[in-house]
Amino acid sequence: MRKFVTYVTNGEYSIGCTGQTVYLFDKNNIELAKFRDLKYAYYAVFSPNGNMFAVRSNEGRLAIYDLAERRLMLKFRYAKGKDGEQPQDANACFSPDGERFYIIVYRADLCSSLLIYRTSDFSLEKRLFDDGNMVLDYIEYDAETEKYYLLGFFRNTPHGDNSYFVGRLDGDFLADIVYISESEYEFYQQYKDFEATGFTSWPAFAIPYDIDNFKDYKHTLAKLWSYYYNN
Secondary structure, three states, X not given: OOOOOEEEEOOOEEEEEOEOOEEEEEOOOOEEEEEOOOOOEEEEEEOOOOOEEEEEEOOOEEEEEEOOOOEEEEEEXXXXXXXXXXXXXXXXXXXXXXXXXXXXXXXXXXXXXXEEEEOOOOEEEEEEOOOOOEEEEEEEEEOOOOEEEEEEEEOOOOOOOOEXXXXXXXXXXXXXXXXXXXXXXXXXXXXXXXXXXXXXXOOOOOOOOOHHHHHHOOOOHHHHHHHHHOO
């Protein structure tokens, strides 16, 4: 089998990313299609309704594919390069109804914004946190609470250190913030990076955990947030 940087599945289909090529497989691991529309493309995510998937490149580009027709629907640059805007090693996710797509972009001031696209045409609906002083690493939807959770940290705090947090997205605002230690932040950042690859590519910078034990338990931002919020 080919060596993939990322290999993720939704049970019906699987996607393998090598960086230069994206492979689509059926549930029996039979190759259905391969695409070479992006360079440095290492991250892929399925829509919950199973009708499309998105692939993000390290060049700030997104490619959206139709699963049923096995074709490229559109490709565009979400990180414009304007005023230093660029992609970062952060994730993206679809809304549970598949009608919105959330992706994090890194600004020239070394902080982050959250972009929200309508999946009907992938027009940009909103940019959140443009004036914020936070770096966002991960956004995750939790079906049980029906909320989005964000992992990140604030820069330039009064005492000069980064303040690491998990918070809930409430409309256009980050709400109910709980603060975590730097070591917890690093653990979840590394776990989520590893999880996003389908537990395929161990992060090169990771603290040496036992990989099998590391992925046996489902670590979610909702559970982390709930632990601190309720204690």
